[in-house]
Amino acid sequence: GQNIDQPTEMTATEGAIVQINCTYQTSGFNGLFWYQQHAGEAPTFLSYNVLDGLEEKGRFSSFLSRSKGYSYLLLKELQMKDSASYLCAVRDGDYKLSFGAGTTVTVRA
């Protein structure tokens, strides 16, 4: 299986920036994904990185370093609605997607 590690919990203030780190070890690599999951709901797609570098999409950015097996998700201008679990997922050489345990982000006023 894959080893995907990310912090369990993070707390930040509304309007602030939070960075969620993810490290991985995988057999083959075909992309890294970030998903958002609100409590009691299904995960929804946030971002995809397959090449090294930064991908920016509005308030969310995702970074990948394949040589380091490292990614981060950056959430800027935090809003209360950003309180959710953020899942790092890696697609392996067989195109199967494995998920980390998720990082619960709590945004406080």
Added chain:
Amino acid sequence: IAGITQAPTSQILAAGRRMTLRCTQDMRHNAMYWYRQDLGLGLRLIHYSNTAGTTGKGEVPDGYSVSRANTDDFPLTLASAVPSQTSVYFCASSTGTGDTGELFFGEGSRLTVL
């Protein structure tokens, strides 16, 4: 727009009973997946299918079986349910190996085995 439909939404089941979770997608996606989600463990892949007629084992396949007779349907069967199979089950689909391969998830099926 339906996307992926799972049924039932929730179910309480006696141990030893047989149960099939249904999953149907209308996006003509090649690949389909079943995950279970447990607190602190995240999403774990049970079985997958890259195309109709083929299936493969994921990380936690024991006690589960799947079939993929056509593109749209991917049922998950628990032959004899046990309490450790209490979980939230998510079905997902993707275009497969092309483009980003983003997963689209159903709303989940909450299963409790007593």
